[in-house]
Amino acid sequence: MNKDLSWLKGGLLLGIVFLTAIWMVKPIGVSTQFVIVDGIVWKIFSKELIQHNQNAEPEYSSTNAYLNKNNGKYASGIANPVNYGFIFVLSMILGGFLSSRFSKKKIQQKDKISPKVWRDKFGENHNKRLVYTFVAGFLVLFGARLAGGCTSGHMMSGMMQTSVSGYLFATGVFATAIPIAIIFFKPKK
Amino acid sequence: MTILLAVLLGTAFGFALEQAKASNPNKIINMLRLKDFHLMKVILFAIGFSSLLLFLLSSMNWIDIGHFSIKISYSGVIIGGAILGIGFAVGGYCPGTSIVAAGAGRKDALIFILGGLLGAVAYMLVFGIIKDSFLFNKMGGAISLVETNPLKYEALINNVSALFVAGIIAIVFMLIAFFLPSGNEN
Known part of the structure; x- marks a missing residue:
């Protein structure tokens, strides 16, 4: 019985966090912060990337069209990374670490590189897994930026607020993800 | 105060995602396989x-x-979602769960994050070219x-x-x- 209801425990926990976040601050979102990290690194090599002018409106602007969007919102986040959105996402690393420490069932070493479903199909060749995961990460963040949000921001936070964009996003995601997962991981023979 | 809230809520979110097994790519992929x-x-x-x-x-x-x-509804929301879906199916991570999984010690999640950082840069570079294209046709705003x-x-x-x-x-x-x-x- 206890095991059967583990999904309910997870759902309640996640639901409470999503609700508390919008109640106290704003809806949860993650993928924007990948842009902020990129911008921080980019800024080290290019001093001209972000301009700051206290008397101008908007205060922060960028030579990059994307960072300049929405009145320099991303440019401002790159110039001042100690802000809610960025610290929130960094803290998620700590949350994942603490949860894995508290869990009785530890993640096995080989599961830390290739999940079982991957090994069943492609064997123990971890290099292949890492190459594919890198490309997967590229597609996921490229797609998330084009969509203007990811699973957290569009699907969870969006559908919670009955946003039409959340439903459109979920339709797009599952339209490719389900057939590709079925075909890509189809067992041999 | 906002920073303290960011730490508390971010940690809680990471903890909840890991407890719910959402940061386990095996669970994600087998969900997408309808198994x-x-x-x-x-x-x-x-x-x-x-x-x-x-x-x-x-x-x-x-x-x-x-x-x-x-958020605004436009055609890129569906197309971007479909591009994300390809990587979601193959990698078994989305942006949030990859960060949590890295915290839990999964190495493939770290590689996913590196790929993600590059994907976001690629988008920053092409945005200026695509910003007036059909990808941003409004669908109700x-x-x-x-x-x-x-x-x-x-x-x-x-x-x-x-x-x-x-x-x-x-x-x-x-x-x-x-x-x-x-x-x-x-």
Whole structure:
């Protein structure tokens, strides 16, 4: 019985966090912060990337069209990374670490590189897994930026607020993800 | 104060995602293969439960309607979602769960994050070229099904109570979560 209801425990926990976040601050979102990290690194090599002018409106602007969007919102986040959105996402690393420490069932070493479903199909060749995961990460963040949000921001936070964009996003995601997962991981023979 | 909230809520979110097994790529991929509905139940229940309480609390004015944030609907939302879906299926991570999984010690998640950082740079570089293309054709703008914050956003359903409609949707989500079969794969 206890095991059967583990999904309910997870759902309640996640639901409470999503609700508390919008109640106290704003809806949860993650993928924007990948842009902020990129911008921080980019800024080290290019001093001209972000301009700051206290008397101008908007205060922060960028030579990059994307960072300049929405009145320099991303440019401002790159110039001042100690802000809610960025610290929130960094803290998620700590949350994942603490949860894995508290869990009785530890993640096995080989599961830390290739999940079982991957090994069943492609064997123990971890290099292949890492190459594919890198490309997967590229597609996921490229797609998330084009969509203007990811699973957290569009699907969870969006559908919670009955946003039409959340439903459109979920339709797009599952339209490719389900057939590709079925075909890509189809067992041999 | 906001920074303290960011630390507390971010840690709680990471903890919840890991506890719910959402940061386990095996669970994600087997959900997408329609073999294990554990995470589908988690997600549907979380959306329904938080949505019901959100509209209940905002109808009692306990939640500031200024906190609603409805994103714009445009064609790129579907196309971007479809591109994301390819990587989601192959990698078994989305942006949030990859960060949590890295914290839990998964090495493939770190590689996923590096790929993600490069993907985001690629988008920053092409945005200037695609920004006036069909990808940004509006599909209704910042619009929700029910009324959220009438000063900022439009709603498709205006003449019925927001709590009533959102409540029905929320309950349907939770019921589906209850009735979907539990997976037997780990």
